[in-house]
Amino acid sequence: MSAVHELSLAQAVWEQAERVCRQHGGGRVVTLRVGVGDLSGVEPDLLRSAFDLLVETGRTGAARLELERSPLEARCESWSATFPVERFQFICPECGGPRLTVLQGEHVTLQQVTLEPAGGGT
DSSP states (O other): OOOHHHHHHHHHHHHHHHHHHTTTTTEEEEEEEEETTTTTOOOOOHHHHHHHHHHHHTTTTTEEEEEEEOOEEETTTTTTOEEETTOOOOOOOOOOOEEEEEEESSSSEEEEEEEEEEOOOO
């Protein structure tokens, strides 16, 4: 992925956080916690740099970005066993079968937004 991709993603996450802020009566976004899936195609360092650029331009105020790795996890369709997918080996460790459903690790998700209420001081 390119840095442009991460910049548009940082903007989208910020807009999502702003919506959450408005839904809760305004104020200021203090912290965003974002989960980055191992299979999301997003480079965490580039996402952080893109968010820092938004902070530098004043777009996000002094909001802080916390990134959390979201490891790959799958379920075997034959055994219903759930297991971590390591080194992108999409094979069930129980039966050796390839019929899997990925449960986690494919997306970038806004997990938590910490707000300072309107009129609150820092």
